[in-house]
Amino acid sequence: MKKLYQPLLCYFLPVLMLAFSTTQSRAQQATDTTGIKKLLDKAEAWQKAFAPEKVYLNFDKPYYASGDTAWIKAYVLMDNKASTYSSKLYVELLNSSGKMVQRLVLPTANGLATGYFPLDAKTIPEDSYTVRAYTNWQQNFGPEAFYYRQFYVGKLGGKTWLVTEQNRNDNPADTNHVQLAMRFTDAKGLLLVTRRLNVRVLENNKPLLKNEMSTGIDGTLTGAFTLPAKANHRALSIVVEDAGDKEQHITFPFYPSGTNGDIDLQFMPEGGTLVAGIYNKVGFKAIGEDGLGRDIKATVIDSKGEEAATLQSLHNGMGSFVLVPQAGETYTAKVMVNGREKKYALPTAKAAGMGLRVDGVTHGDELYVYVTSNTPDDKRYTLIARSAGKVYFGSAFKFNADNFFNTRIKKELFPTGIISLTILGSDNKPLNQRNVFIDRHDGLRVSATPVQDAYGTKDSAAINLHVTDKAGNPVQANLSVAVTDNAQIKNAVSADNIQSHMLLASELKGYIEEPAWYFSTENDADSKLKEKALDNLLLTQGWQGFDWSKTAAAIPTPDYKPETDISVSGKLTNFFGKPARGVKVMLLSKSKYNNLLTDTLSDNEGRFSFTRLPLMDTVAYLVKLHNGKDKTAAADIAVDEFKPTTTKPTLSYRPAPWNMNTDSTLINYINWANQRNLANDGFVPPGGGKVLKQVDITAKRKIRMVGGEFGVEIANITEEELIAAKKMSAMDLIYKKFPGFREDRMYANDIHSRVGIHPDIQFVNGSLMVQSIIADGQDVSNPASLVTGEDYSGVIATGDDPTGNLPGNAPAEKNARGQTITHGDYTLMKEYLNRLGGEDIKSISMYRGEHLFLTITTRSGKGANAVPSLGTYAYRPPFMQMPRQFYSPKYTVKNTLPDLRSTIHWEPNVVTDPSGNARVSFYTADKSSTYTIIVEGTDMQGHFGVDKGKINVTQAASSVK
Numbered sequence: 005m006k007k008l009y010q011p012l013l014c015y016f017l018p019v020l021m022l023a024f025s026t027t028q029s030r031a032q033q034a035t036d037t038t039g040i041k042k043l044l045d046k047a048e049a050w051q052k053a054f055a056p057e058k059v060y061l062n063f064d065k066p067y068y069a070s071g072d073t074a075w076i077k078a079y080v081l082m083d084n085k086a087s088t089y090s091s092k093l094y095v096e097l098l099n100s101s102g103k104m105v106q107r108l109v110l111p112t113a114n115g116l117a118t119g120y121f122p123l124d125a126k127t128i129p130e131d132s133y134t135v136r137a138y139t140n141w142q143q144n145f146g147p148e149a150f151y152y153r154q155f156y157v158g159k160l161g162g163k164t165w166l167v168t169e170q171n172r173n174d175n176p177a178d179t180n181h182v183q184l185a186m187r188f189t190d191a192k193g194l195l196l197v198t199r200r201l202n203v204r205v206l207e208n209n210k211p212l213l214k215n216e217m218s219t220g221i222d223g224t225l226t227g228a229f230t231l232p233a234k235a236n237h238r239a240l241s242i243v244v245e246d247a248g249d250k251e252q253h254i255t256f257p258f259y260p261s262g263t264n265g266d267i268d269l270q271f272m273p274e275g276g277t278l279v280a281g282i283y284n285k286v287g288f289k290a291i292g293e294d295g296l297g298r299d300i301k302a303t304v305i306d307s308k309g310e311e312a313a314t315l316q317s318l319h320n321g322m323g324s325f326v327l328v329p330q331a332g333e334t335y336t337a338k339v340m341v342n343g344r345e346k347k348y349a350l351p352t353a354k355a356a357g358m359g360l361r362v363d364g365v366t367h368g369d370e371l372y373v374y375v376t377s378n379t380p381d382d383k384r385y386t387l388i389a390r391s392a393g394k395v396y397f398g399s400a401f402k403f404n405a406d407n408f409f410n411t412r413i414k415k416e417l418f419p420t421g422i423i424s425l426t427i428l429g430s431d432n433k434p435l436n437q438r439n440v441f442i443d444r445h446d447g448l449r450v451s452a453t454p455v456q457d458a459y460g461t462k463d464s465a466a467i468n469l470h471v472t473d474k475a476g477n478p479v480q481a482n483l484s485v486a487v488t489d490n491a492q493i494k495n496a497v498s499a500d501n502i503q504s505h506m507l508l509a510s511e512l513k514g515y516i517e518e519p520a521w522y523f524s525t526e527n528d529a530d531s532k533l534k535e536k537a538l539d540n541l542l543l544t545q546g547w548q549g550f551d552w553s554k555t556a557a558a559i560p561t562p563d564y565k566p567e568t569d570i571s572v573s574g575k576l577t578n579f580f581g582k583p584a585r586g587v588k589v590m591l592l593s594k595s596k597y598n599n600l601l602t603d604t605l606s607d608n609e610g611r612f613s614f615t616r617l618p619l620m621d622t623v624a625y626l627v628k629l630h631n632g633k634d635k636t637a638a639a640d641i642a643v644d645e646f647k648p649t650t651t652k653p654t655l656s657y658r659p660a661p662w663n664m665n666t667d668s669t670l671i672n673y674i675n676w677a678n679q680r681n682l683a684n685d686g687f688v689p690p691g692g693g694k695v696l697k698q699v700d701i702t703a704k705r706k707i708r709m710v711g712g713e714f715g716v717e718i719a720n721i722t723e724e725e726l727i728a729a730k731k732m733s734a735m736d737l738i739y740k741k742f743p744g745f746r747e748d749r750m751y752a753n754d755i756h757s758r759v760g761i762h763p764d765i766q767f768v769n770g771s772l773m774v775q776s777i778i779a780d781g782q783d784v785s786n787p788a789s790l791v792t793g794e795d796y797s798g799v800i801a802t803g804d805d806p807t808g809n810l811p812g813n814a815p816a817e818k819n820a821r822g823q824t825i826t827h828g829d830y831t832l833m834k835e836y837l838n839r840l841g842g843e844d845i846k847s848i849s850m851y852r853g854e855h856l857f858l859t860i861t862t863r864s865g866k867g868a869n870a871v872p873s874l875g876t877y878a879y880r881p882p883f884m885q886m887p888r889q890f891y892s893p894k895y896t897v898k899n900t901l902p903d904l905r906s907t908i909h910w911e912p913n914v915v916t917d918p919s920g921n922a923r924v925s926f927y928t929a930d931k932s933s934t935y936t937i938i939v940e941g942t943d944m945q946g947h948f949g950v951d952k953g954k955i956n957v958t959q960a961a962s963s964v965k
Contacts, residue, residue, distance in 0.1 A: 040386055040398045043432055046555040051393050053559045054144060057087050058510045059137050059151040060502050061095070062940050064486045064890075064910045065493050067662065067670070069677030070125040070159035075890060077484040077912035077940075078110055078117040080139060083392055084421075084506055084946040086115030089566035090139035092884070093117050094648065100132045102652035109882045111570075111619055115944060116482060118887045118912045123157055130159040132659050140646060143564040147651045148513055148548060153500075154655065158662030160674040163252040164191040166663050167244075171260060179342070180231040182260040184217075186244070187224045195223030200247035205231070205258065208239045216247060237266060237293045257658040259293040267291060267298050267321075267341055269348040272544050274324075275360030275427075275436035280331035280353040281378045285361055287543025290321035290339075295657040297321025297517055302339040304350065306330075319537035320517045322544050329353035362425055364440035365535050369416070371440065375401075375409040375427065385435075386428040387411070390550055391418050391442070419946065420444040422511045422542065424549045434552045439542040443535075446474050447503060447523075448481060448949025452939045455923075458956040461930045462903070465955060467937060469914065469922040473947070478920030481949065483941030485924050487909040490934045492673035495952075498524065502940045503948040508538075513546035515656045520950075565644070572625055572879065573613035574643040576606045583610030584639040588630040593623050600625075621886045624723055626863070629875035641877035676904040706849070715851030722847065727880040729842030734860070735834065737842055742850070777833055779860040782867035784836050840870060843878040892926045903929040914941075928957045 057080060064075040076095065080087045090112060097106040105128060110117040121128075121135075138150040170185040184203070188196040196219050203225070205213040212232060219225045225244070231237075237260055245253035259265055267290045274285040292298040297320030304313040304327065312335055315325040327350075329335060335350040356379045363372040373387065381403050389397035396418050401409045420443055427436040448471050455466040471481045488495065498518035500509055509519045522538045525531075572591060576584035586605055589612040593600040598618050606612045629637040662670055706717040721741050729737050777784050846861040862870040863878065890910040893903070909926035916922045928935075937953040 039384075040400050043386065043428070043555060044388075044395050044398055047388075047390075047395055047550065047552075050550070050554060050559060054562065055082055055089070056145055056149065056393055057082050057089060057139055057142050058084070058506055059093065059139065059142070060505045060510070061135065061137055061151055061153060062484050062486075062502060062912075063153070063155075064907045065488050066495060066499060067155050067493075067673075068123055068157050069674050069906075070123060070128065070130055070157055072123050072157075072677055072906075074121040074123060074155075075486075075907070075910045075912070076110075076119045076121070078112070078119065078137065079502065079506075079942065080112050080115050080117070081506065081942075083394075084419075084942075084948075086944050087112075087139075089141050089568060091569050092567050093137060093139055094646075094882075095119060095121075095135065095137045096648075097121055097128070098134045098136060098653065102134075105133075107648070107882070109884045111884050111886075116913070119885050120888060125159065128157055130157055130661075132156050132661070134653055134655065136649075136653060138649065139567070140564050141562075141566040143649060144562045145548075147649060147653065150649075151505075151510075152653060152655065154657070154659050156659050156662050158670075158674045158677075160191055160671075160678050162191065163249070164663060165189070165196070165244075165252070165254050166191070166193070166666065166671070167254060167256075168665055169256075171258075179237070179261060179266050180233060180235060182229055182231065184227045184229065185224060187222070188219055189223055195219075195221075197221050197223060201225060202243075202245045202247050202250075203227075204243040204245075205229075206241045206243065207236055209241070212240075231260065237261075238295065254661060254663065256661050256664050257294070261293065261342060265293040265342060266346075267300065267339070269300070269302075269337065269339060270544070271337075271348075271350050273351060274362075274543060275358075275438050277357055277359070277436070278327075278329055278351050278353040279357040279359045279376075279378055280329050280333075280355055282328065282359045282376045283361070284327050284329065284353075284359055285324055285543075286327055286350070287324045287540055288315060288317075288322065288337075289544040290317060292321075295515065300339050300341075302337040302348075304335055304337050307334050318533070318540055319521075322537065322540040324540050324543055331355050358427065358435060360425070360427055360436035360438050362438045362440050364415075364423075364442070365532075365539050367412075369414065371413040371415060371423075371425075371442075373411050373413065373425065375403075375436075377403050377407040380407060384430050385409075386432070388426045388428060388552070389413065389418070389423055390426070391421055391423045393550070396423075415442050415444070418442045418444075420446055421507045422547070422549075424547060426552055428552055432552065432555055437547075439547050439549075441508070441538050441542060446947060448473065448479060448941070448943060448947050449476075450481075450483070450939050450941065450949035450951040452485070452937045452951045452953040454937075454953065454955045458958055458960075459928050461928055461932065461957060461959060463928045463957070464925060465928050465957075466923055466925045467953070467955075469916060469924065469939060471916045471920045471941075471943075471949060478918065479916065479943050479947075480918060480920070481916050481941045481943045483914040483916070483922070483939050484912045485909070485914055486907065486938045487926065487935050487955070488907055488938075489905065489929065490669070490936055491931070492669060492676060492906040493936070494667070494669045495936055495938065497521075501950045502942060503950050506942075506948055511548055512542075513548055516541070516545065564647075567646075569615055570617040570619055571613060571615040572617065572627070572643065572881075573611070573615075574627070574641060574877075576610040576612065576629070576639045576641060578639055583608065584637075585610060587612075587637050587639060590628045590630065592626045592628065593620075598623075619884070621884050624727060624878065624880045627877040627879060636875040638874050641875075643877055643879045645879070646882060673906055676906070679902065679904055706851075715853040715857055717849050718852050720847065720849040724880050724883075726842040726845050726847070727878045731841045731843065733838050734840045734842070734845060734848065735837035738837065738848070738858075777836065777858045777860060779836070779870065780862055780865050780867035784833070784868035836868070839872060841872060843876065844870060844873050894927055903931075905929050908935055928955075932958045 060079045062077040068074050078093050078095070080090050080093055082089060093110045093112050095108040095110060096104050098104050106121060108119050108121065110119045133155060135153045136150055142149050166189045168187040170187070172183050172185065188199070190196060198221065199219045201217055201219065203215050203217055204211060212235060213229055215227070215229065217225055217227050240258040240260065241255055242258035243253060243255045269288065269290050272287040274287065278284055278286065290298045290300045297317070299317045299321055301316045302314070303311055304315065304325070306312050313325045313327045315323055315337065317323040327335070331353065334352065337348045337350065339346050339348065358375065358377045361374040366372070375387070383402070385401055387399040387401060388395060397413055399411060403409055421441070422439055423442050424437060424439050426434050429435050451470045453468045455468055459465045467485070469483060469485070471479045471483070473479050498521035500519045504519040504523050508522065509516050522534050522541070576587055576589070578584045584606055585608050588603055589606060590603045591600065591614045598620055600618070602614060604612055604614060627641055627643065629639055629641070631637040662674060719742060721737065725741070726737070840862065844863055846863055849859045851857045851859065864870050864873065892909050908929060909924070911924050914922050914924060935955040935957060937955060939951045942948045
């Protein structure tokens with residue numbers, strides 16, 4: 005072991021806490037601090053131009069049932085403090101196919117936001133879902149910078165199966181040969197005896213195998229099959245459906261060999277490369293077919309079969325070992341996998357190169373850094389240490405006569421979190437990199453303590469919260485509190501939390517198994533083991549840090565701008581495509597609570613901007629242009645609209661359905677969730693009254709007098725859809741929105757569609773004709789040839805008309821089926837609908853009486869005389885979800901319905917007082933149980949804290965009261 009040498013000189017810059025270090029003694033002195041400073045100045049400029057944000061979402065519980073509500077607390081931070089870049093957070097819910105089914109836009113204030121996903125059974129069916137959250141600014145850093153979370157939405161019904169999977173592989177020499185074994189019961193726990201089932205195996209939704217099989221008298225489905233030789237075992241799914249009822253089925257990720265299947269063993273040399281002749285530390289990770297870590301033991305042998313090293317995983321399939329590889333030699337790891345020996349090749353060692361080793365575990369207060377070359381080298385190198393987007397340490401060095409450079413760095417220079425050490429060559433290109441974790445033990449100390457040891461059912465309970473820093477000083481912090489029933493919710497001990505996410509998971513690429521385990525303090529005896537395991541994780545997991553090669557390039561303009569406040573901006577161009585300068589731009593909006601009228605002038609680039617607009621959940625803006633004479637100006641208006649990401653997430657871990665290999669806790673939750681839905685959430689509001697469903701709200705239909713008769717609104721095109729249609733004509737938009745519409749002329753069979761536009765339209769003896777268009781209260785139509793429904797003759801069929809009298813002046817005729825027809829003068833209607841675009845109209849509704857009617861509300865209010873607007877632009881930003889309070893019942897009245905809450909209480913914004921204290925109160929449910937309290941939060945100054953507590957609820961405590 006080479007002797008370590010203390011750096012002789014350190015310079016500290018207070019703004020970045022930057023330290024330059026040069027090392028002398030047996031190493032040559034390097035004094036190029038000017039070159040380092042230029043490099044770091046460029047890195048700092050990049051940091052200012054592209055300061056990264058982090059997002060974390062705290063949910064009330066780990067999984068959900070159909071009809072439930074997912075409650076969210078969101079944090080948007082920069083440098084682990086409140087971000088000033090983003091006033092909006094986009095939270096999307098994607099199904100198992102990657103299709104977005106819901107999007108929330110949450111307004112953020114001081115880096116915080118709250119929201120909820122209503123998991124309505126009609127729109128959110130049973131499936132595996134991924135929550136994706138990001139700001140517009142984060143899109144500059146790619147989808148890997150977004151926040152992701154997966155959960156399954158379950159539903160228990162008459163066609164639900166409970167499945168226990170016990171597949172195995174009895175032939176270690178053939179991993180594609182599978183012995184299928186699954187046990188089926190129905191929702192009531194009764195065995196599926198001698199049931200015929202269709203079984204399909206898919207690879208990335210592509211069919212591979214199909215067979216019809218039957219369960220035995222014990223409800224077990226058994227059989228054998230062989231997968232194709234090149235089947236990807238990590239991308240397989242299995243579909244089982246009832247042969248007599250295809251609506252009864254289950255789909256789940258399929259790992260043919262279960263936990264005994266094949267593994268993927270990866271080797272990651274410390275510093276990035278394996279170098280011949282020097283002491284190398286090598287990290288490794290063993291991953292099973294299911295994407296989770298698998299613990300292994302192995303022996304490393306050379307080409308002669310001689311043992312060079314041994315290895316054993318420490319945690320979740322990860323570990324490290326040391327190796328001094330010889331030039332020209334190859335190395336292989338021998339591992340016993342599923343009862344047979346498998347070999348995995350190590351990376352080939354470089355004949356000439358540099359190795360980097362960093363020890364951040366053995367020596368408490370310092371990082372020991374070892375840099376070694378296997379060839380004489382007198383070039384200048386730079387060692388840089390970076391954390392949380394900032395550079396904290398820089399050292400210029402040259403190798404000494406023994407071809408090594410060693411130094412020690414005080415950990416106190418860095419904040420808690422991942423530190424990335426990088427060696428740059430003389431051209432400032434990165435050569436080696438190593439990530440370590442520094443724990444200053446400066447997290448918040450959070451305690452959640454029930455006021456009483458036990459509470460009764462339907463009792464008023466309270467929790468005392470207390471927050472301090474590491475020195476015991478009180479801290480004002482923003483916390484979220486979730487209280488869940490252990491009879492229904494099983495909280496994973498090592499699930500991600502705000503501390504593990506912000507300090508660890510948000511900095512790394514890919515899926516991290518049990519991230520919170522590395523920060524758990526429940527067993528102090530394991531602290532050293534966890535420290536080593538965390539070091540192994542950073543050896544083997546990809547990092548999302550700064551790419552030093554960027555410093556050689558010019559800093560580009562960001563593609564996505566930060567949304568620092570509620571604003572509307574855009575650009576004006578004239579008929580020649582040049583910027584329209586000095587044009588007066590007016591912004592108008594009208595809502596239930598706010599009316600807005602303001603103006604500005606476009607700049608030399610044709611840009612305009614309205615900032616610090618009032619926050620409204622639903623708003624439509626109208627941008628109007630005026631020239632110097634205060635008349636409408638003609639220019640093309642382009643508003644900067646939010647463009648969501650279109651990238652589908654690629655997640656390595658696929659959660660199984662809730663009814664696969666489940667336990668009684670989860671079955672209780674799904675079963676009681678069904679009862680909650682049937683009982684409309686099971687609560688009578690205080691003071692009595694009718695219980696309303698939580699999510700499913702159906703609006704009453706509009707009825708109005710149209711054309712001398714009453715009509716019922718059966719369909720409409722909303723203002724949001726019209727604004728999104730931009731310049732699309734009303735005629736084209738109607739065709740798109742109502743597929744059953746067609747333009748049908750007397751002498752030209754021009755049928756666009758024969759599909760009915762709405763289930764409420766019943767066709768008897770032919771079609772219904774649009775009788776008229778009412779625009780802003782004016783009838784702008786003659787009998788027209790816009791019809792819906794079936795038309796067998798290629799002309800307008802209006803049904804039997806004994807009198808032969810039709811509206812307007814069209815002559816009455818009979819077709820071959822004896823139905824009254826009309827040529828009709830459709831010119832006015834068609835021209836009107838083709839004349840106006842989506843931006844010129846506020847709403848279009850279809851009413852049905854004896855006939856069909858269209859009612860149109862234009863933006864100009866000029867009815868039949870409305871013309872396309874010049875110099876105007878209608879803009880409707882995405883709907884913003886306003887905060888909603890979690891409903892926790894108060895038992896002030898007699899309630900005979902069961903209280904089946906799984907989340908007993910959710911309070912996302914609890915702020916401790918100057919003494920670090922806060923109290924949360926709620927009512928317990930009506931069953932004896934144990935509740936879990938989970939508290940997470942931050943002081944918004946870079947410190948995080950979590951705590952977990954329990955509350956006992958008993959009938960005995962109720963009787964005492």
